[in-house]
Amino acid sequence: AQSVTQLDSQVPVFEEAPVELRCNYSSSVSVYLFWYVQYPNQGLQLLLKYLSGSTLVESINGFEAEFNKSQTSFHLRKPSVHISDTAEYFCAVSVPSGNTGKLIFGQGTTLQVKP
Amino acid sequence: EPEVTQTPSHQVTQMGQEVILRCVPISNHLYFYWYRQILGQKVEFLVSFYNNEISEKSEIFDDQFSVERPDGSNFTLKIRSTKLEDSAMYFCAISDSPYEQYFGPGTRLTVT
Numbered sequence: 001a002q003s004v005t006q007l008d009s010q011v012p013v014f015e016e017a018p019v020e021l022r023c024n025y026s027s028s029v030s031v032y033l034f035w036y037v038q039y040p041n042q043g044l045q046l047l048l049k050y051l052s053g054s055t056l057v058e059s060i061n062g063f064e065a066e067f068n069k070s071q072t073s074f075h076l077r078k079p080s081v082h083i084s085d086t087a088e089y090f091c092a093v094s095v096p097s098g099n100t101g102k103l104i105f106g107q108g109t110t111l112q113v114k115p
Numbered sequence: 116e117p118e119v120t121q122t123p124s125h126q127v128t129q130m131g132q133e134v135i136l137r138c139v140p141i142s143n144h145l146y147f148y149w150y151r152q153i154l155g156q157k158v159e160f161l162v163s164f165y166n167n168e169i170s171e172k173s174e175i176f177d178d179q180f181s182v183e184r185p186d187g188s189n190f191t192l193k194i195r196s197t198k199l200e201d202s203a204m205y206f207c208a209i210s211d212s213p214y215e216q217y218f219g220p221g222t223r224l225t226v227t
Contacts, residue, residue, distance in 0.1 A: 032214045042220060043219050051214060090158060100163035100170045100171060103150070103158075103208075
């Protein structure tokens with residue numbers, strides 16, 4: 001069975017500082033990897049995805065994540081955070097299952113950006 | 116990015132009552148999903164729906180749950196006899212491929 005572990009439940013950081021949100025997964029088969037972000041009182045928004053190809057993927061708002069197969073990790077990074085990045089971040093894996101690929105989520109990491 | 120809305124945004128119901136949660140994609144899509152998030156816990160997969168039938172369901176998705184696309188547009192989740200432990204945020208997700216899923220804003224279900 002697949003599982004996802006987000007190693008930090010809360011990450012406080014000052015504005016303009018770098019941040020890394022850690023995600024490790026367990027799977028005996030190939031998976032696709034995702035990061036979703038949930039702003040207060042909103043739904044889950046797809047932040048970035050790894051399906052194949054380059055192991056470094058980037059989002060439009062400066063986040064990036066690197067797929068590391070040997071370490072089974074997909075950590076999320078940003079070199080300089082903004083107050084507006086304060087949100088809950090979820091790492092997820094998708095395993096091809098029948099005709100659809102269900103998502104298996106980690107516990108979430110709350111990013112708290114302080115001024 | 117595909118858009119999807121959910122109604123209602125908040126539903127309060129008494130234990131034992133039936134509720135129907137609705138997912139309204141802005142345009143047509145191939146794959147539909149329901150997930151839930153109990154307060155303080157992980158987002159959990161409930162069911163996937165493709166080609167007008169259930170593709171996969173989790174252990175949570177027992178006989179009290181059902182899904183359908185009654186008019187080819189809306190995608191509904193019915194809980195026949197709600198329990199206190201059904202209180203959660205329910206998210207609909209849609210996609211045009213098996214892997215990239217886009218979520219609605221969610222319906223908060225409170226069972227009293």
